[in-house]
Amino acid sequence: YEAKRARNRYVVYTDELDSSLAHRREVETALREALDSGEGLDCHYQPLVSASDGRVTGMEALARWHHPELGAVPPVQFIAVAEETGLIRRLGEWVLRTACSRLAPFDGLFVAVNVSAVQLRDDRFADTVFDVLASSGMPAGRLELEITETAIVNADAATVRLLKRLRRAGVRISLDDFGTGYSSLTLLKDLDVDKVKIDRSFVQMAPMADDSAAIVRAVSNLGAALGLSVVAEGVETEQQRVFLRDAGCDELQGYLFSEAVPEEGIARVLDRLPVREAVHSEE
Ligand code: C2E
Ligand code: MG
Numbered sequence: 001y002e003a004k005r006a007r008n009r010y011v012v013y014t015d016e017l018d019s020s021l022a023h024r025r026e027v028e029t030a031l032r033e034a035l036d037s038g039e040g041l042d043c044h045y046q047p048l049v050s051a052s053d054g055r056v057t058g059m060e061a062l063a064r065w066h067h068p069e070l071g072a073v074p075p076v077q078f079i080a081v082a083e084e085t086g087l088i089r090r091l092g093e094w095v096l097r098t099a100c101s102r103l104a105p106f107d108g109l110f111v112a113v114n115v116s117a118v119q120l121r122d123d124r125f126a127d128t129v130f131d132v133l134a135s136s137g138m139p140a141g142r143l144e145l146e147i148t149e150t151a152i153v154n155a156d157a158a159t160v161r162l163l164k165r166l167r168r169a170g171v172r173i174s175l176d177d178f179g180t181g182y183s184s185l186t187l188l189k190d191l192d193v194d195k196v197k198i199d200r201s202f203v204q205m206a207p208m209a210d211d212s213a214a215i216v217r218a219v220s221n222l223g224a225a226l227g228l229s230v231v232a233e234g235v236e237t238e239q240q241r242v243f244l245r246d247a248g249c250d251e252l253q254g255y256l257f258s259e260a261v262p263e264e265g266i267a268r269v270l271d272r273l274p275v276r277e278a279v280h281s282e283e
């Protein structure tokens with residue numbers, strides 16, 4: 001293979017390009033089938049905990065997909081294909097519906113659902129959210145929509161209006177992967193976001209690297225000044241946990257507490273981690 005590559009780079013490159021396009025096409029077809037049949041798609045849940053006392057505050061829904069031939073397709077891969085093809089609208093609605101129905105009985109917990117920029121470009125999205133809330137019995141005040149900072153930076157006026165409409169109804173907006181995009185302070189203020197989730201690249205470097213530590217502290221101070229809640233994602237070590245708590249983060253999320261678990265695992269997570277008083281399942 002190395003010899004072939006050295007001899008004719010261009011041909012190898014073209015082959016790789018073709019196979020990657022073919023692969024994407026294959027993923028697209030398979031994903032469409034999965035959405036039609038509901039087979040192989042799953043929703044996992046990862047807890048967020050209060051930084052001060054470790055109690056579970058909510059759960060983030062994360063899409064999972066297992067295909068009979070492709071195997072477990074990594075979310076970054078199938079989400080990208082879903083965004084390119086518009087399938088994210090159906091996938092996103094499926095995750096929203098599944099997560100709200102599943103978590104509605106857990107009174108004191110919020111549910112966080114990731115929303116793609118593609119979904120926000122559709123002004124029917126707000127009605128979809130209201131429909132899901134009504135049919136699942138999830139109160140608007142317990143739903144958080146996670147939107148990447150990059151999606152927000154590129155948001156047009158219609159998207160801003162849509163987000164405001166959702167917020168007026170009580171839905172919270174959380175900026176995901178914060179620090180990787182280039183949002184301005186004005187934008188944070190104008191959009192009235194409720195939460196920022198500091199990207200795990202800063203979180204994981206923070207206790208060691210001075211610049212990451214400074215960024216985490218700055219975002220935490222900014223959050224306090226603007227009345228935003230600050231979450232650190234990707235917390236893996238006790239050293240990170242202590243640093244982030246002392247830096248003033250409100251909530252933490254990461255493998256240190258729990259990875260994302262299938263719905264059958266939620267009860268076990270809530271047994272193992274301390275939970276706020278109000279949380280109970282009516283099941
Ligand atoms: P995200 O929303 O920022 O989610 C966090 C990702 O980091 C998840 O990966 C989670 O499993 C992983 N993670 C959590 N704690 C740790 C940790 O301590 N260490 C490390 N190394 N990783 C951790 P996952 O599930 O593979 O999802 C990747 C991304 O795919 C998500 O990033 C989100 O942007 C996207 N995604 C997943 N599900 C959905 C969905 O339903 N809709 C949309 N639009 N995007 C989704
Ligand atoms: Mg997220």
Ligand code: MG
Pocket residue numbers: 176177197199200233
């Ligand atoms: Mg993130």
Ligand code: MG
Pocket residue numbers: 044259260261
């Ligand atoms: Mg998992």
